[in-house]
Amino acid sequence: MAKMTMVQALNHALHQQMRKDDSVVVLGEDVGVDGGVFRVTDGLIDEFGKERVIDTPLAESAIVGTSIGMAIYGLKPVGEIQFSGFSYLAFHQLESHAARMRWRSQGGYHVPMVLRMPYAGGVRALEHHSESREAYYAHTPGLKMVIPSGPRTARALLVSAIQDPDPVIFFEPKSVYRAFREEVPEEEESMPLGQAQVVREGGDITLIAYGAMLRPTLEAAQRLEDEDGVQAEVIDLLTISPLDTDTFAESVRKTGRAVVVHEAPRSFGPGAEVVSRLVEKSFWYLEAPIQRVTGFDIIIPMFAYEQVYLPGVERILRGARETLNA
Amino acid sequence: MPREKIDLPHHVEYLSILDKDGNVDQDLEPDIPDDQLRKLHRYMLLGRRFDERMLRLQRQGRIGTFAPIKGQEASQIGPVAALREDDWMVPAFREAGAMIWRGQSMEGILLLYGGFNQAGEMPEGINNLPVAVPVGTQVLHAVGLGYGMKYRGDDRVAMTFFGDGATSEGDFHEGLNFAGVFQTPVVFVCQNNHWAISIPRSHQTRSETLAQKALAYGMPGIQVDGNDILATYVAATEAVERARSGGGPTLIECVTYRRSVHTTADDPTRYRTDEEVAEWEERDPITRFQKYLKDKGLLSDQELEELEEEIDTEIRDAVEKTEKRMEELAGEAMVMFEHMYAELPPYLREQRDELARELAAKEGSNG
Numbered sequence A: 001m002a003k004m005t006m007v008q009a010l011n012h013a014l015h016q017q018m019r020k021d022d023s024v025v026v027l028g029e030d031v032g033v034d035g036g037v038f039r040v041t042d043g044l045i046d047e048f049g050k051e052r053v054i055d056t057p058l059a060e061s062a063i064v065g066t067s068i069g070m071a072i073y074g075l076k077p078v079g080e081i082q083f084s085g086f087s088y089l090a091f092h093q094l095e096s097h098a099a100r101m102r103w104r105s106q107g108g109y110h111v112p113m114v115l116r117m118p119y120a121g122g123v124r125a126l127e128h129h130s131e132s133r134e135a136y137y138a139h140t141p142g143l144k145m146v147i148p149s150g151p152r153t154a155r156a157l158l159v160s161a162i163q164d165p166d167p168v169i170f171f172e173p174k175s176v177y178r179a180f181r182e183e184v185p186e187e188e189e190s191m192p193l194g195q196a197q198v199v200r201e202g203g204d205i206t207l208i209a210y211g212a213m214l215r216p217t218l219e220a221a222q223r224l225e226d227e228d229g230v231q232a233e234v235i236d237l238l239t240i241s242p243l244d245t246d247t248f249a250e251s252v253r254k255t256g257r258a259v260v261v262h263e264a265p266r267s268f269g270p271g272a273e274v275v276s277r278l279v280e281k282s283f284w285y286l287e288a289p290i291q292r293v294t295g296f297d298i299i300i301p302m303f304a305y306e307q308v309y310l311p312g313v314e315r316i317l318r319g320a321r322e323t324l325n326a
Numbered sequence B: 001m002p003r004e005k006i007d008l009p010h011h012v013e014y015l016s017i018l019d020k021d022g023n024v025d026q027d028l029e030p031d032i033p034d035d036q037l038r039k040l041h042r043y044m045l046l047g048r049r050f051d052e053r054m055l056r057l058q059r060q061g062r063i064g065t066f067a068p069i070k071g072q073e074a075s076q077i078g079p080v081a082a083l084r085e086d087d088w089m090v091p092a093f094r095e096a097g098a099m100i101w102r103g104q105s106m107e108g109i110l111l112l113y114g115g116f117n118q119a120g121e122m123p124e125g126i127n128n129l130p131v132a133v134p135v136g137t138q139v140l141h142a143v144g145l146g147y148g149m150k151y152r153g154d155d156r157v158a159m160t161f162f163g164d165g166a167t168s169e170g171d172f173h174e175g176l177n178f179a180g181v182f183q184t185p186v187v188f189v190c191q192n193n194h195w196a197i198s199i200p201r202s203h204q205t206r207s208e209t210l211a212q213k214a215l216a217y218g219m220p221g222i223q224v225d226g227n228d229i230l231a232t233y234v235a236a237t238e239a240v241e242r243a244r245s246g247g248g249p250t251l252i253e254c255v256t257y258r259r260s261v262h263t264t265a266d267d268p269t270r271y272r273t274d275e276e277v278a279e280w281e282e283r284d285p286i287t288r289f290q291k292y293l294k295d296k297g298l299l300s301d302q303e304l305e306e307l308e309e310e311i312d313t314e315i316r317d318a319v320e321k322t323e324k325r326m327e328e329l330a331g332e333a334m335v336m337f338e339h340m341y342a343e344l345p346p347y348l349r350e351q352r353d354e355l356a357r358e359l360a361a362k363e364g365s366n367g
């Protein structure tokens, strides 16, 4: 076991998977010599060479479209989009081809590719560097959409994503990249995609979060215990699509109250889907309206106001207390 | 049934007028009025000093990430100097020098990199689009502006800037293709600064030049010494005149060098050598132009010293003013709800009120 940041844990997963399977290749802008702008691919080019760790020309569409071809040919491309805000230049390749190739060829071809990208706010960046648009991908049939919350889940989920036979969009919360360390086992560890985790048990209310929002949500849960004597159960979704309904539906059948937390805009966001499923599966157990604590339906402001925009511990607490007092 | 070379209607030229030591090719030397020459120099110097100042501010944590222009002053000031005020300019994100020439304030630029929404507001009467961060995407907007100009019969021109890396994006090719097909009055200015973050120009495209990409879209392409303000000015003036008179678009490749970091988040020692940077220091666009002006009797050591002082004061004032403004604006977070739509829909008004209540409660509990 070593204590790693999320960047180190992801880097570790890439090293290990590339050693194990020579069909894994990494491609993207500045992923080779520079080691990626966040250094997630640091050192890969030294060990595996530039045929496998490919510094591409500046073209997102080409990164994704080429990955699709590689994947059909039997490689396992792990593409990097420098920031999720630039993934739209490749959106048509994801929606029109990556997501559909298995279906279009009736199982003849499939696209085992991973597309990694940092997403979300909190690092005082320029425009297009702070958005959370996981809903676009989660809304696309044929894609999987994964978002780890810490070093250990990041490593384990990336391993599963690389081994998965279908295209996986892998969002990395950039404010978590170097925020803290966790024990990450040396030997390969994976986690099934499509499975949420109960990270804190409690019987009074269910708080559902993912990505960078997990930590403030856990902090809010602790404060609910300390200040209100309330036991909150916290669920880390980890995979946004396919969404693990059972874990949160079951939890809410126990607690009767729920708050969904995300940074993404509220309307048509992942929270809306979680709430719908709760209404479908746990309606008769609900004791209060479900709250959404989310980003507003506006473009995330430039960084001077970013912290006001982002949901934090206080806003989560308020949502939880409203639910508890309803 | 021959097999022969095809003659294309356009070819690619290279242009350099003032060499790195400040010697001028007298046959090619343009006839630029003295005042304009002085102005070109002033704005290049201002661009350089402002850039240096922003780098220090960033290092001190007083502004956020930005993309320095050091070394690229001639590549951006020469081209915009060929524009009329009522023409349009469509920048990428490394054109602070061009933006200032075109009437944007240093305060506005500092406010942008200070992270304030309010920086997006364009001063009255200035036809510049805001900074475009997604690489290459803005190229198409210039084509659309050009289409509008042609449609309305306005004798205007749209000029857009982008980097060498941007020429790999689909939007660049689609933009040139549209402009070629529709013969829109657009000047495409590529600042080939040799690097796209860590990717060298040679790895961006197998093409010998970037200028030659013009040929594929049926327009003239010219490669110029981008550190030679006379060359960039001359090439742009020709292109602007051609576009204005109905002759269609042009691609200009300004060969220059990014002497600084990609952005302040970048560490170039990971991918390039100090020798390469030193080599380009010797080809500085400002030093050679100063020599030219001195030879022409348009600049003395004393005038230069005075100009440096003047610029220093201007920059200092702009920084002071902006820092004061940033303090004032710090509490104005509610502006994040402004300018989303012409009219804020009801559900957004609710969200805005929700945030206002939260901020008021916080204020109350702090007070």
Ligand SMILES: Cc1ncc(C[n+]2csc(CCOP(=O)(O)OP(=O)(O)O)c2C)c(N)n1
Pocket: A029, A058, A060, A082, A086, A089, B094, B133, B134, B135, B136, B162, B163, B164, B165, B166, B167, B193, B195, B196, B197, B258, B262
């Ligand atoms: C579509 C898109 N992809 C990636 C990025 C991240 N990025 C910002 S600048 C840059 C390199 C741009 O190179 P070039 O076009 O040569 O312009 P320069 O930075 O050299 O001025 C990259 C990859 C981006 N801003 N937009």
Ligand SMILES: [Mg+2]
Pocket: B163, B164, B165, B191, B192, B193, B194, B195, B196, B197
């Ligand atoms: Mg460049």
